[in-house]
Amino acid sequence: MFRRERSIPLRCSAAALCNNLSVLQVPSRNLTHFGVVHGPSAQLLSAAPEGVPLAQRQLHAKEGAGVSPPLITQVHWCVLPFRVLLVLTSHRGIQMYESDGSVMVYWHALDSGDVSPGTWSGRVLVFDIPAKGPNIVLSEELAGHQTSVTDIATEPAQGQDCMADMVTADDSGLLCVWRSGPEFKLMTQIPGFGVPCPSVQLWHGTVAAGYGDGQVRLYEASTGTLHVQISAHARAICALDLAPEVGKLLSAAEDTFVHIWKLSRSPKSGHTEVEHCHAECVPDTQVCGARFCDPAGSSFAVTGYDLAEILRFSSV
Template sequence: MYRQDVPITMKGTASSLCNNLSVHAVPDKRQINYAVVHKSLVNLISATTDGSSVVGRQILCKEPAATQGVPFVMQVKWVILPTRSLLVLTTGRGIQIFEPDGAAMVYFHSLSDSLDKSNYAKGVAGVGEKTLCVGTETGAILMFDVPAKGNNITLLDTVCKHQAPVSDLTSEKDVLASADDLGTIIMWTFNGIKLSPVTSIRGTGWPCNSLALWKSVVIAGFASGHLRVYNANSGICGAEVLAHARTINAVDVSRDNGMVLSVSDDTFFRVWHLKALNVPQIEFCHGETVKNSQLVGGRFVDGQGRALCVTGYDSSEITFFVRV
């Protein structure tokens, strides 16, 4: 179903982090951007859609309030709000928000600047018209108001429902899903002012490393190798698959047709087809190994799942596969 295509080479390698790949398509410029974390750096690659031009550079994580050296980046992700696009970096000590091209930092939020106390940030998603949500090690979710332009970003609220560190966030319009290191998933609705919990899906003790949301269906990848799909409104588990032999590090969904991508330490990526029923179902479509590569990131390149890309730990390549 998919064949391997020409890879893109980065200036650095990929760190061993879950969700270590973000993709941002800019149709007006016929350009696709990729971001991958390497320790305290972020590899940024801009490529034309026809592959004729590929430009790479790096962002060094420097925190204005830090006094204990350069922190490690935990996650990088583009957030596309109706009013604005942003590039968000979460670190072991805070949150950095950049313009989408990474050229200028517009906001920094410190979480910790102490050697004996940590509070890393992990899990990033936009909800509503202009609200950015970021998860933290304490289990709290920070909510930021983002203006259409400028750097007047403000902390709106902090919601605390998780009993373990937040591992990932995902959203669809006014619905937010959050997961933690105990595998608990909480569904929220946003009314433009505050987040309200709708349902909680109890974890089994295995971290939920990655989430995706599509048409009121939650797709969750766990460190146990399980892939589970839930009804977002009721929390009912419609299907459970032992999708991988080792931890699932990333999941993604193609917005137009519900294709699901999962990647794992076991070197395999697998593609599934999601059926958004009252009791959601999932069907296996394709699986392939990327030889000698512990996969840490995976994303569809377009909304129809016609192409996908993956990253592997300690590899300097973004590997592409095209549907045939």
């Protein structure tokens, strides 16, 4: 069970974008960072455990070429083994900052019509990131999608036997499963069925995909085999998240509901099994972002379209 905690006020309401909430926990400082997009700017907040905002910063999309101001499409903390970067994407390009948003270390301009986290053209851009400094290099472009890329999920490779450590989704519902290395290798393509897939996650070789018809589907990453299909929501899913330590899956949708599911592997079949754990309704709100606030899944946060606050919930 979860209970509502003190909400965190926003200067501007959240835009109606899928996955419009990023969360970074900083245990060493007992802080949680939140990022939310509103039009041409992204709002960053640092909050103490009780929800008191301690610092706020606004970042704006770099203009690049063009007449109209660019709209931000995503803000996300990328946690690498040796570094944490804050990535801002817009219709004009990709901006990479130090984790607190204080210094922009890299800018990559996009061609007209492209957008990240992948691009409208279906390309997925791979960058080499140094341990420190601005010497970031575009190293590879992955061609697996024919329509707009909607989301990207990764998990650390579990040794040489790990068959998948990245999955990308697109507007047609197609999923591409990749294995990283000196070059990325396309392992599996999981066909779509005419419904967009706005959000994906990876957990122990299982792909969790949320679709525009409210379904959550769980696939075996290495083979593309469908294990579980859940009619989870009455409207389009806008966000999925995973608590990796315990295998909890969070799904949020435009139907005002956030659900939490427990994933596990059947010892007999090896298939992924699902148990429903919790449902939370955010009345009269088109939910557009939701994330766990810790790897154990003991708390989560929610944003909604035209809602000038981040809602917080913690386990009882």
